[in-house]
Amino acid sequence: MIYSASRKTATWPLFWAYVLVILYASLYPFDNWRFQSALSWAFLTDPWPRYWTGFDLFSNLVGYAPLGFLLTLAVHRSRRRWRGITLSVSAAAVLSLSMESLQMFLPVRVPSNLDIALNVLGAWMGAVLVQVMVWLGWIERWGRFKDRWFEDETEASGALALLAVWPLALLFPSPLPFGLGHVFERLESSWIEFLWGSPWLEWWPMRVLELQPMTSTTAVLCMALGLLLPCLLAFGVVSRQPQRWAVAGVCLALGMLASALSATLTYGPAHAWVWVSAEVGKAAVWAVAGVLALSWLAPSMCWALAVLALVLQLSLLNSAPADAYFALTLQTWEQGRFIRFHGLIQWLGWLWPYALLAYLLSRLSSRDAGSPSPFR
Known part of the structure; x- marks a missing residue:
């Protein structure tokens, strides 16, 4: 060999x-x-x-x-x-x-x-x-x-690396299940704290209105997109229909198991599935429906839709405040035995969507403009 x-x-x-x-x-x-x-x-x-x-x-x-x-x-x-x-x-x-x-x-x-x-x-x-x-x-x-x-090994290597990191990013608690990349609120508060006492602060545009809580429909949409994104990423390097369904099934299962493991590490084994609500169930159903509907598209079209879905999810997540209990969840995690690793996993949860966005845009730009029809 x-x-x-x-x-x-x-x-x-x-x-x-x-x-x-x-x-x-x-x-x-x-x-x-x-x-x-x-x-x-x-x-x-x-x-x-x-x-x-x-x-x-x-x-x-x-x-x-x-x-x-x-x-x-x-x-x-x-x-x-x-x-x-x-x-x-x-x-x-x-x-x-x-x-x-x-x-x-x-x-x-x-x-x-x-x-x-x-x-x-x-x-x-x-x-x-x-x-x-x-x-x-x-x-x-x-x-x-x-x-x-996989059609192209170079593209597959990058996609597989992102798919392998995705369950690890889900281990750190997020304000919403499968809602990675919620960074705007924290970045804004850190930047304001940095500028505090400086004359530049009064020139910095401040939001007049408080962030509105996320509605149930929006939450279901964000969670469904969070489950669908790794599947669309895989569809960009896997072309055959049965293989796409198999990869999507593995991605959905890993997302559920990683979220359950996160709850286990935070609250204990008895609370492994406490995060599963009616909204999570609806999101899973919509994600499965999206997999079945979009698995017929060409790889380039799947990645283009992934870019649109990712931008939409990040926009919705960062336009809403974190849940009131989210700070307590973080405190419980950070005081545990995984203190040396919680920061690293948190960075993965913050940066994974943006790394995915950079990867998709770079691969889409490198592919030929004259691609085949998006439908098989």
């Missing part, structure tokens, strides 16, 4: 994106930096920490596994295939040592030799998993699967 250049290249952006994830999780909360008069790397030779939790062990072990997996996959060749393991372990050791050393400047973080050992072990596990998949023929089967299901 020999990778084509496009397959090798498509993995590198995912690898570097995950490096940024590790940087964020390792150096959070990025404030109260301090400089000690005498820096010491004695923690490298200290005995194992006496106090630790199972969650810390699990997160440090599993957190670096995707790093080793993606790096080994990116450098994989038919020959010298074990080189990826050595490179992944070395990169994980350097990155982990750098992060633990920088934690000496953060008062709320404690560097640990156990964390480094677990990080390296996790990267090794991820690298070995790639070799096992190669030995079992799964990598080659995945290549054939992509050839059967």
Whole structure:
């Protein structure tokens, strides 16, 4: 099995994106930096920490596994295939040592030799998993699967990356189920706070009227569009009808499960489905109807409709205030054990729709103007 250049290249952006994830999780909360008069790397030779939790062990072990997996996959060749393991372990050791050393400047973080050992072990596990998949023929089967299901591999790689991030973005609580990208209200308040006391504040246009709460019909529309958007994204790279229905079914199921997991992490397993209301049910029905109706369109038309749907949803979401209970939900989440990751997932929830919009516009502009008829 020999990778084509496009397959090798498509993995590198995912690898570097995950490096940024590790940087964020390792150096959070990025404030109260301090400089000690005498820096010491004695923690490298200290005995194992006496106090630790199972969650810390699990997160440090599993957190670096995707790093080793993606790096080994990116450098994989038919020959010298074990080189990826050595490179992944070395990169994980350097990155982990750098992060633990920088934690000496953060008062709320404690560097640990156990964390480094677990990080390296996790990267090794991820690298070995790639070799096992190669030995079992799964990598080659995945290549054939992509050839059967997707028309253009370059476009499919970007679409698959966005689809993979979408359930993660849904984990952070949003004012409305599947309503990602609600940023205008927070950006406006932050900007006003920044300009407070400045003469520029009186020149800044202020809204005279308060934001009106979202009506039930508008809420159903926003949730239905939120469920439909990943399906339309997938339709742009999948052309066959049965495959489109299968991908749409997976997207809808992942959206529901990710929202249930978010409620579980926030309130506990007993409240996993408390967010499912009559409005959510109506939105799901409309999303399924939209999938069946739009699955007959050509890929370019699906993406064009996705742009229109995305702009409409963002406009409706950002023209209404957040629910009164939303602040309590955020406080419950941020005080939990996922404090190091809530900010990262929140950024995903904020930026995913805008990354989708940029991707769709760039791919639509690169396609030929003389496209075939939008109907099959």
